[in-house]
Amino acid sequence: MKRKATVLVAGSWGTALAAVLADNHYEVTIWARNPVQVEEINNKHTNSKFLKGAVLPDSIQATTEIEEALLDASIVLFAAPSSAMREVAKQAAPFISPEALCIHATKGFESGSFKRMTTVLAEELKGDPNRLVVLSGPSHAEEVVRRQPTTVVVASLSQEAAERAQDAFITPYFRVYTNMDVVGVEVAGAIKNIIALGAGLTDGLGFGDNAKAALLTRGLAEISRLGIAMGANPLTFAGLAGVGDLVVTCTSKHSRNWRAGSMLAEGLPLADVLTQMGMVVEGVRTTSAAHELSIQYEVEMPITEQLYQVLFENKPPRQAVESLMGRGRTHEMEEDAGSWGLHQS
Ligand SMILES: NC(=O)C1=CN([C@@H]2O[C@H](COP(=O)(O)OP(=O)(O)OC[C@H]3O[C@@H](n4cnc5c(N)ncnc54)[C@H](O)[C@@H]3O)[C@@H](O)[C@H]2O)C=CC1
Numbered sequence: 001m002k003r004k005a006t007v008l009v010a011g012s013w014g015t016a017l018a019a020v021l022a023d024n025h026y027e028v029t030i031w032a033r034n035p036v037q038v039e040e041i042n043n044k045h046t047n048s049k050f051l052k053g054a055v056l057p058d059s060i061q062a063t064t065e066i067e068e069a070l071l072d073a074s075i076v077l078f079a080a081p082s083s084a085m086r087e088v089a090k091q092a093a094p095f096i097s098p099e100a101l102c103i104h105a106t107k108g109f110e111s112g113s114f115k116r117m118t119t120v121l122a123e124e125l126k127g128d129p130n131r132l133v134v135l136s137g138p139s140h141a142e143e144v145v146r147r148q149p150t151t152v153v154v155a156s157l158s159q160e161a162a163e164r165a166q167d168a169f170i171t172p173y174f175r176v177y178t179n180m181d182v183v184g185v186e187v188a189g190a191i192k193n194i195i196a197l198g199a200g201l202t203d204g205l206g207f208g209d210n211a212k213a214a215l216l217t218r219g220l221a222e223i224s225r226l227g228i229a230m231g232a233n234p235l236t237f238a239g240l241a242g243v244g245d246l247v248v249t250c251t252s253k254h255s256r257n258w259r260a261g262s263m264l265a266e267g268l269p270l271a272d273v274l275t276q277m278g279m280v281v282e283g284v285r286t287t288s289a290a291h292e293l294s295i296q297y298e299v300e301m302p303i304t305e306q307l308y309q310v311l312f313e314n315k316p317p318r319q320a321v322e323s324l325m326g327r328g329r330t331h332e333m334e335e336d337a338g339s340w341g342l343h344q345s
Protein backbone atom coordinates (compact mmCIF):
# COMPACT_ATOMS: atom_id res chain seq x y z
CA MET A 1 0.00 0.00 0.00
CA LYS A 2 1.00 3.63 -0.46
CA ARG A 3 2.76 5.45 2.38
CA LYS A 4 -0.29 7.65 2.80
CA ALA A 5 -1.88 8.65 6.11
CA THR A 6 -5.20 10.34 6.77
CA VAL A 7 -5.88 12.28 9.93
CA LEU A 8 -9.51 12.67 10.88
CA VAL A 9 -10.14 16.06 12.35
CA ALA A 10 -7.86 19.04 12.60
CA GLY A 11 -7.83 19.81 16.31
CA SER A 12 -4.57 20.40 18.14
CA TRP A 13 -3.74 16.71 18.61
CA GLY A 14 -4.67 15.58 15.10
CA THR A 15 -2.60 18.39 13.61
CA ALA A 16 0.47 17.69 15.76
CA LEU A 17 0.33 13.96 14.94
CA ALA A 18 -0.10 14.78 11.25
CA ALA A 19 3.21 16.66 11.49
CA VAL A 20 4.89 13.61 13.07
CA LEU A 21 3.65 11.39 10.23
CA ALA A 22 4.82 13.94 7.64
CA ASP A 23 8.26 14.05 9.31
CA ASN A 24 8.23 10.26 8.94
CA HIS A 25 7.78 10.64 5.17
CA TYR A 26 4.07 9.90 4.99
CA GLU A 27 1.94 11.72 2.48
CA VAL A 28 -0.58 13.21 4.94
CA THR A 29 -4.09 14.50 4.35
CA ILE A 30 -6.11 16.01 7.19
CA TRP A 31 -9.90 15.97 7.01
CA ALA A 32 -11.60 18.95 8.68
CA ARG A 33 -15.17 20.14 8.42
CA ASN A 34 -14.28 23.84 8.50
CA PRO A 35 -13.26 25.19 5.04
CA VAL A 36 -11.48 28.20 6.53
CA GLN A 37 -9.25 25.92 8.56
CA VAL A 38 -8.61 23.74 5.49
CA GLU A 39 -7.58 26.77 3.45
CA GLU A 40 -5.27 27.96 6.24
CA ILE A 41 -3.54 24.56 6.49
CA ASN A 42 -3.12 24.32 2.69
CA ASN A 43 -1.98 27.88 2.06
CA LYS A 44 -0.28 29.11 5.23
CA HIS A 45 0.75 25.73 6.71
CA THR A 46 -0.62 26.76 10.09
CA ASN A 47 -3.64 25.87 12.23
CA SER A 48 -3.65 28.99 14.37
CA LYS A 49 -6.81 28.41 16.42
CA PHE A 50 -5.57 25.05 17.71
CA LEU A 51 -1.75 25.33 17.54
CA LYS A 52 -0.84 28.97 17.89
CA GLY A 53 2.56 29.92 16.47
CA ALA A 54 3.35 26.48 15.03
CA VAL A 55 4.37 25.97 11.39
CA LEU A 56 3.43 22.65 9.80
CA PRO A 57 5.41 20.68 7.20
CA ASP A 58 4.56 22.05 3.70
CA SER A 59 3.63 18.59 2.48
CA ILE A 60 0.51 18.29 4.69
CA GLN A 61 -2.71 18.74 2.74
CA ALA A 62 -6.21 19.30 4.12
CA THR A 63 -9.69 18.83 2.65
CA THR A 64 -13.31 19.05 3.73
CA GLU A 65 -14.12 15.93 1.60
CA ILE A 66 -13.80 12.79 3.71
CA GLU A 67 -13.83 10.39 0.75
CA GLU A 68 -11.00 12.30 -0.95
CA ALA A 69 -9.07 12.46 2.33
CA LEU A 70 -9.24 8.67 2.81
CA LEU A 71 -8.33 7.65 -0.76
CA ASP A 72 -5.39 5.15 -0.72
CA ALA A 73 -4.72 5.63 3.01
CA SER A 74 -2.72 2.84 4.65
CA ILE A 75 -2.91 4.59 8.04
CA VAL A 76 -6.07 6.26 9.37
CA LEU A 77 -5.66 8.30 12.53
CA PHE A 78 -8.79 9.23 14.49
CA ALA A 79 -8.13 12.30 16.66
CA ALA A 80 -11.67 13.50 17.30
CA PRO A 81 -12.95 14.35 20.77
CA SER A 82 -14.66 11.31 22.36
CA SER A 83 -18.05 13.03 21.92
CA ALA A 84 -17.58 13.00 18.11
CA MET A 85 -15.80 9.66 17.64
CA ARG A 86 -18.81 7.59 16.60
CA GLU A 87 -20.11 10.28 14.23
CA VAL A 88 -16.69 10.65 12.59
CA ALA A 89 -16.19 6.86 12.36
CA LYS A 90 -19.62 6.43 10.75
CA GLN A 91 -18.78 9.03 8.09
CA ALA A 92 -15.35 7.55 7.42
CA ALA A 93 -16.22 3.83 7.46
CA PRO A 94 -17.35 3.43 3.82
CA PHE A 95 -14.08 4.90 2.51
CA ILE A 96 -11.50 3.08 4.67
CA SER A 97 -9.63 0.20 3.02
CA PRO A 98 -9.97 -3.13 4.92
CA GLU A 99 -6.14 -3.32 4.99
CA ALA A 100 -5.65 0.13 6.54
CA LEU A 101 -4.35 0.37 10.08
CA CYS A 102 -6.83 2.36 12.22
CA ILE A 103 -5.29 4.21 15.14
CA HIS A 104 -7.05 6.49 17.59
CA ALA A 105 -5.49 9.07 19.88
CA THR A 106 -8.60 10.09 21.82
CA LYS A 107 -8.82 10.10 25.63
CA GLY A 108 -12.34 9.50 26.89
CA PHE A 109 -15.41 7.26 26.89
CA GLU A 110 -18.53 7.54 24.78
CA SER A 111 -21.25 9.47 26.63
CA GLY A 112 -24.27 7.39 27.62
CA SER A 113 -22.83 3.98 26.65
CA PHE A 114 -19.51 4.59 28.54
CA LYS A 115 -17.78 2.50 25.87
CA ARG A 116 -14.06 2.74 25.23
CA MET A 117 -12.99 4.28 21.93
CA THR A 118 -11.70 1.04 20.38
CA THR A 119 -15.11 -0.51 21.12
CA VAL A 120 -16.83 2.36 19.30
CA LEU A 121 -14.43 1.97 16.35
CA ALA A 122 -14.87 -1.82 16.24
CA GLU A 123 -18.63 -1.30 16.04
CA GLU A 124 -18.46 1.28 13.27
CA LEU A 125 -15.57 0.09 11.06
CA LYS A 126 -15.74 -3.05 8.99
CA GLY A 127 -12.79 -5.43 8.81
CA ASP A 128 -10.51 -7.09 11.32
CA PRO A 129 -10.76 -5.56 14.84
CA ASN A 130 -7.12 -6.57 15.31
CA ARG A 131 -6.15 -3.64 13.08
CA LEU A 132 -7.30 -1.19 15.78
CA VAL A 133 -4.64 0.61 17.83
CA VAL A 134 -4.77 3.23 20.60
CA LEU A 135 -1.99 5.82 20.88
CA SER A 136 -1.65 7.44 24.31
CA GLY A 137 0.84 8.78 26.85
CA PRO A 138 2.32 12.06 28.12
CA SER A 139 2.17 14.19 25.00
CA HIS A 140 0.96 17.77 24.74
CA ALA A 141 0.39 18.77 21.11
CA GLU A 142 2.08 22.15 21.66
CA GLU A 143 5.39 20.39 22.43
CA VAL A 144 5.10 17.60 19.85
CA VAL A 145 4.56 20.08 17.02
CA ARG A 146 7.79 21.82 18.10
CA ARG A 147 9.57 18.45 17.88
CA GLN A 148 10.34 18.36 21.61
CA PRO A 149 11.28 14.91 22.98
CA THR A 150 8.10 12.93 23.68
CA THR A 151 7.31 9.30 24.48
CA VAL A 152 4.03 7.51 23.86
CA VAL A 153 2.61 4.00 23.84
CA VAL A 154 0.62 2.24 21.12
CA ALA A 155 -1.58 -0.64 22.26
CA SER A 156 -3.43 -3.21 20.21
CA LEU A 157 -4.75 -6.76 20.55
CA SER A 158 -2.35 -7.55 17.71
CA GLN A 159 1.39 -7.18 18.27
CA GLU A 160 1.80 -6.80 14.51
CA ALA A 161 -0.65 -3.88 14.38
CA ALA A 162 1.05 -2.22 17.36
CA GLU A 163 4.42 -2.58 15.62
CA ARG A 164 3.02 -1.11 12.40
CA ALA A 165 1.79 1.90 14.41
CA GLN A 166 5.16 2.16 16.16
CA ASP A 167 6.88 2.17 12.79
CA ALA A 168 4.55 4.85 11.43
CA PHE A 169 5.11 7.32 14.25
CA ILE A 170 8.59 6.70 15.63
CA THR A 171 10.97 9.57 14.87
CA PRO A 172 14.09 10.90 16.64
CA TYR A 173 11.91 13.20 18.81
CA PHE A 174 8.83 10.95 19.15
CA ARG A 175 9.63 7.61 20.78
CA VAL A 176 6.90 4.99 20.58
CA TYR A 177 6.60 1.91 22.81
CA THR A 178 4.25 -1.00 22.06
CA ASN A 179 1.86 -2.51 24.61
CA MET A 180 -0.83 -5.21 24.37
CA ASP A 181 -3.09 -3.81 27.11
CA VAL A 182 -5.71 -1.85 25.18
CA VAL A 183 -8.09 -1.62 28.16
CA GLY A 184 -5.42 -0.30 30.53
CA VAL A 185 -4.06 2.25 28.07
CA GLU A 186 -7.54 3.57 27.24
CA VAL A 187 -8.76 3.72 30.84
CA ALA A 188 -5.56 5.42 32.06
CA GLY A 189 -5.67 8.04 29.28
CA ALA A 190 -9.29 8.87 30.01
CA ILE A 191 -9.35 8.96 33.81
CA LYS A 192 -6.17 11.01 34.27
CA ASN A 193 -8.12 13.98 32.89
CA ILE A 194 -10.40 13.86 35.95
CA ILE A 195 -7.40 13.97 38.25
CA ALA A 196 -5.94 16.88 36.20
CA LEU A 197 -9.17 18.83 36.72
CA GLY A 198 -8.68 18.17 40.44
CA ALA A 199 -5.05 19.32 40.28
CA GLY A 200 -6.20 22.57 38.65
CA LEU A 201 -8.77 22.97 41.41
CA THR A 202 -6.32 22.47 44.28
CA ASP A 203 -3.74 24.76 42.64
CA GLY A 204 -6.48 27.35 42.03
CA LEU A 205 -7.51 27.17 45.67
CA GLY A 206 -3.92 28.01 46.63
CA PHE A 207 -3.01 24.60 48.05
CA GLY A 208 0.57 23.47 47.66
CA ASP A 209 2.77 20.69 46.39
CA ASN A 210 1.73 18.33 49.19
CA ALA A 211 -1.87 18.46 48.01
CA LYS A 212 -0.79 17.93 44.38
CA ALA A 213 1.33 14.90 45.29
CA ALA A 214 -1.54 13.44 47.30
CA LEU A 215 -3.94 13.93 44.41
CA LEU A 216 -1.61 12.31 41.88
CA THR A 217 -0.86 9.33 44.10
CA ARG A 218 -4.39 8.65 45.28
CA GLY A 219 -5.59 9.48 41.76
CA LEU A 220 -3.34 6.77 40.36
CA ALA A 221 -4.77 4.32 42.92
CA GLU A 222 -8.26 5.20 41.72
CA ILE A 223 -7.36 4.91 38.01
CA SER A 224 -5.72 1.52 38.61
CA ARG A 225 -8.65 0.24 40.67
CA LEU A 226 -11.17 0.95 37.90
CA GLY A 227 -8.83 -0.23 35.15
CA ILE A 228 -8.06 -3.53 36.86
CA ALA A 229 -11.78 -4.13 37.46
CA MET A 230 -12.33 -3.56 33.74
CA GLY A 231 -9.64 -6.13 32.86
CA ALA A 232 -6.45 -4.06 32.54
CA ASN A 233 -2.91 -5.22 33.32
CA PRO A 234 -1.88 -3.49 36.61
CA LEU A 235 1.61 -2.75 35.24
CA THR A 236 0.18 -0.45 32.55
CA PHE A 237 -0.60 2.11 35.27
CA ALA A 238 3.09 2.37 36.18
CA GLY A 239 3.93 3.14 32.54
CA LEU A 240 3.67 6.06 30.12
CA ALA A 241 -0.11 5.85 29.68
CA GLY A 242 -0.55 5.69 33.47
CA VAL A 243 1.77 7.62 35.74
CA GLY A 244 3.48 9.34 32.76
CA ASP A 245 0.34 10.98 31.44
CA LEU A 246 -0.97 11.69 34.93
CA VAL A 247 2.16 13.66 35.80
CA VAL A 248 2.21 15.71 32.59
CA THR A 249 -1.49 16.56 32.63
CA CYS A 250 -1.54 17.51 36.32
CA THR A 251 1.57 19.70 36.10
CA SER A 252 1.73 21.21 32.60
CA LYS A 253 0.70 24.73 31.67
CA HIS A 254 -0.55 23.27 28.39
CA SER A 255 -3.22 21.08 30.00
CA ARG A 256 -6.76 22.18 29.20
CA ASN A 257 -8.11 20.00 32.00
CA TRP A 258 -5.76 21.58 34.54
CA ARG A 259 -6.69 25.09 33.29
CA ALA A 260 -10.41 24.31 33.47
CA GLY A 261 -9.97 23.10 37.07
CA SER A 262 -8.15 26.26 38.08
CA MET A 263 -10.91 28.43 36.57
CA LEU A 264 -13.54 26.46 38.50
CA ALA A 265 -11.59 27.15 41.68
CA GLU A 266 -11.89 30.87 40.92
CA GLY A 267 -15.66 30.43 41.00
CA LEU A 268 -16.40 30.52 37.27
CA PRO A 269 -19.47 28.41 36.36
CA LEU A 270 -18.73 25.26 34.34
CA ALA A 271 -20.53 26.52 31.21
CA ASP A 272 -18.41 29.71 31.20
CA VAL A 273 -15.21 27.71 31.74
CA LEU A 274 -15.96 25.53 28.71
CA THR A 275 -16.83 28.55 26.54
CA GLN A 276 -13.63 30.35 27.55
CA MET A 277 -11.50 27.26 26.85
CA GLY A 278 -12.79 26.95 23.25
CA MET A 279 -11.10 23.52 23.05
CA VAL A 280 -12.11 20.12 24.27
CA VAL A 281 -11.91 19.48 28.04
CA GLU A 282 -12.41 15.72 28.10
CA GLY A 283 -12.29 15.43 31.90
CA VAL A 284 -15.79 16.89 32.30
CA ARG A 285 -17.67 14.18 30.36
CA THR A 286 -15.22 11.58 31.66
CA THR A 287 -16.11 12.46 35.25
CA SER A 288 -19.70 11.60 34.44
CA ALA A 289 -18.71 8.35 32.69
CA ALA A 290 -16.32 7.28 35.48
CA HIS A 291 -18.98 8.04 38.09
CA GLU A 292 -21.27 5.51 36.33
CA LEU A 293 -18.46 3.00 35.71
CA SER A 294 -17.45 3.08 39.39
CA ILE A 295 -21.02 2.07 40.28
CA GLN A 296 -21.17 -0.56 37.52
CA TYR A 297 -17.82 -2.15 38.51
CA GLU A 298 -18.33 -1.53 42.26
CA VAL A 299 -15.03 0.29 42.77
CA GLU A 300 -14.48 3.21 45.11
CA MET A 301 -13.39 6.41 43.31
CA PRO A 302 -13.50 9.15 45.96
CA ILE A 303 -11.71 11.85 43.92
CA THR A 304 -13.97 11.23 40.92
CA GLU A 305 -17.00 11.32 43.23
CA GLN A 306 -16.00 14.72 44.64
CA LEU A 307 -15.26 16.10 41.17
CA TYR A 308 -18.68 14.86 40.05
CA GLN A 309 -20.32 16.79 42.87
CA VAL A 310 -18.33 19.95 42.05
CA LEU A 311 -19.06 19.78 38.32
CA PHE A 312 -22.67 18.64 38.32
CA GLU A 313 -24.08 19.30 41.79
CA ASN A 314 -22.57 22.73 42.52
CA LYS A 315 -20.49 21.59 45.49
CA PRO A 316 -17.96 24.31 46.38
CA PRO A 317 -14.41 23.06 45.51
CA ARG A 318 -13.07 23.81 49.01
CA GLN A 319 -15.79 21.60 50.52
CA ALA A 320 -14.82 18.80 48.11
CA VAL A 321 -11.24 18.92 49.39
CA GLU A 322 -12.56 18.87 52.99
CA SER A 323 -14.67 15.79 52.15
CA LEU A 324 -11.63 13.97 50.76
CA MET A 325 -9.48 14.86 53.77
CA GLY A 326 -12.25 13.86 56.17
CA ARG A 327 -12.92 10.36 54.79
CA GLY A 328 -12.86 7.46 57.24
CA ARG A 329 -9.42 6.28 58.33
CA THR A 330 -7.93 3.53 56.20
CA HIS A 331 -4.77 1.54 55.54
CA GLU A 332 -2.95 2.87 52.45
CA MET A 333 -3.15 -0.47 50.61
CA GLU A 334 -6.49 -1.65 52.05
CA GLU A 335 -8.71 -0.25 49.31
CA ASP A 336 -6.51 -1.56 46.52
CA ALA A 337 -5.43 -4.98 47.73
CA GLY A 338 -8.49 -6.74 46.32
CA SER A 339 -8.22 -5.25 42.86
CA TRP A 340 -4.50 -6.08 42.66
CA GLY A 341 -5.28 -9.68 43.65
CA LEU A 342 -3.41 -9.32 46.96
CA HIS A 343 -6.11 -10.47 49.43
CA GLN A 344 -5.30 -13.71 51.21
CA SER A 345 -8.00 -16.32 50.67
N1 LIG B 1 -4.24 18.37 22.57
C1 LIG B 1 -3.42 17.48 23.10
O1 LIG B 1 -2.29 17.81 23.47
C2 LIG B 1 -3.86 16.07 23.25
C3 LIG B 1 -5.16 15.67 23.04
N2 LIG B 1 -5.51 14.38 23.19
C4 LIG B 1 -6.88 13.92 22.96
O2 LIG B 1 -7.20 14.10 21.59
C5 LIG B 1 -8.61 14.29 21.44
C6 LIG B 1 -8.84 15.53 20.60
O3 LIG B 1 -8.35 16.62 21.35
P1 LIG B 1 -7.76 17.95 20.72
O4 LIG B 1 -7.25 17.76 19.36
O5 LIG B 1 -6.85 18.48 21.74
O6 LIG B 1 -9.09 18.83 20.69
P2 LIG B 1 -9.27 20.29 20.09
O7 LIG B 1 -10.27 20.98 20.94
O8 LIG B 1 -7.95 20.93 19.88
O9 LIG B 1 -9.90 20.01 18.65
C7 LIG B 1 -11.07 19.29 18.47
C8 LIG B 1 -11.34 19.24 16.97
O10 LIG B 1 -12.40 18.33 16.72
C9 LIG B 1 -13.23 18.90 15.72
N3 LIG B 1 -14.56 18.27 15.85
C10 LIG B 1 -15.35 18.23 16.94
N4 LIG B 1 -16.49 17.56 16.66
C11 LIG B 1 -16.40 17.18 15.37
C12 LIG B 1 -17.25 16.45 14.48
N5 LIG B 1 -18.43 16.00 14.90
N6 LIG B 1 -16.84 16.25 13.22
C13 LIG B 1 -15.66 16.70 12.79
N7 LIG B 1 -14.80 17.40 13.57
C14 LIG B 1 -15.18 17.62 14.84
C15 LIG B 1 -13.21 20.38 16.04
O11 LIG B 1 -13.64 21.12 14.93
C16 LIG B 1 -11.73 20.57 16.35
O12 LIG B 1 -11.00 20.77 15.16
C17 LIG B 1 -9.16 14.38 22.88
O13 LIG B 1 -9.70 13.15 23.25
C18 LIG B 1 -7.93 14.70 23.72
O14 LIG B 1 -8.05 14.22 25.05
C19 LIG B 1 -4.60 13.41 23.52
C20 LIG B 1 -3.29 13.75 23.73
C21 LIG B 1 -2.81 15.10 23.60
Ligand SMILES: O=C(CO)COP(=O)(O)O
Nearest residue numbers: 137138139140255256257
Ligand atom coordinates in the same frame (compact mmCIF):
# COMPACT_ATOMS: atom_id res chain seq x y z
O1 LIG C 1 -3.63 14.24 27.15
C1 LIG C 1 -2.96 15.24 27.14
C2 LIG C 1 -1.50 15.22 27.36
O2 LIG C 1 -0.98 13.92 27.36
C3 LIG C 1 -3.64 16.56 26.94
O3 LIG C 1 -4.27 16.93 28.11
P1 LIG C 1 -5.30 18.15 28.12
O4 LIG C 1 -6.49 17.71 27.30
O5 LIG C 1 -5.63 18.37 29.56
O6 LIG C 1 -4.62 19.34 27.50
